[in-house]
Amino acid sequence: MTQELPEIALEDKGSKGRYFLRAPDGAEAEMTFTKVGEHQIIIDHTEVPDAFRGQGAGLRLVTRAVEDARSAGKKIIPLCPFAAAQFRRHPEWADVLKG
Known part of the structure; x- marks a missing residue:
């Protein structure tokens, strides 16, 4: 039986941040990132x-980062x-992938 996942939250701390899901028992799945200037982010770690x-x-988590990067005109370095x-x-994510 699969339960519905909680909403994804964003924690932004200046040059670093993370997207995360928190289970009722406190367990967290997260994807961390580092900002590179105004137009790029590096996805540096995902833990589930x-x-x-x-x-x-x-x-x-990665999909949410792609959606947010796309809407902000940013590129992602995974x-x-x-x-x-x-x-x-x-x-279909090629438009936000830093080439």
Whole structure:
């Protein structure tokens, strides 16, 4: 039985930030990023604890970053292996991928 995932929250701390999901038991799935100037972000880490495994939490976090980057006119550098793999699987994200 898969329960509905909580809403994605954004924590922005100047040059760094994260998107995260928090389970009722306090477990957090997160994707961290670093801002590079005004027009680029680096996705540097994605972590999904067992409480979120198999529910698409990691993909949801990366998708939210893509949507936010697109609406803000920013590019993404996916250094995190998970995020890089998602960019390879989603060619429709090419407009926000820093080439």
